[in-house]
């Protein structure tokens with residue numbers, strides 16, 4: 001699994017203003033069936049997906065890794081790659097280089113559980129795809 005493919009789903013917040021973020025609450029709805037968002041205090045931290053660059057190489061280019069031969073056989077490609085011409089906006093921080101992260105222990109736990117759940121779902125979905133389901 002490539003973490004770039006998960007980038008958009010790792011956005012655990014619904015919206016944020018740099019000091020508070022509204023957490024997406026899975027499975028909880030109000031009486032009208034609208035999803036509930038919890039505002040929690042946050043600080044901004046360097047985006048772990050793009051390491052604060054705001055961009056990354058399009059995963060379709062090097063998701064499965066590139067070898068020396070890939071570059072040797074195609075010097076034009078190698079040059080474009082080095083010049084970061086295949087970069088796309090980071091889908092985790094939306095190109096802003098930083099993401100909100102909770103400050104309170106209990107919220108950190110909530111967010112980590114949320115992310116863990118998404119990773120688990122994705123791992124399962126990928127295993128099923130491999131088995132041809």
Ligand SMILES: [Zn+2]
Pocket residue numbers: 047048049050051052053054055090091092093094095096097098
């Ligand atoms: Zn990012």
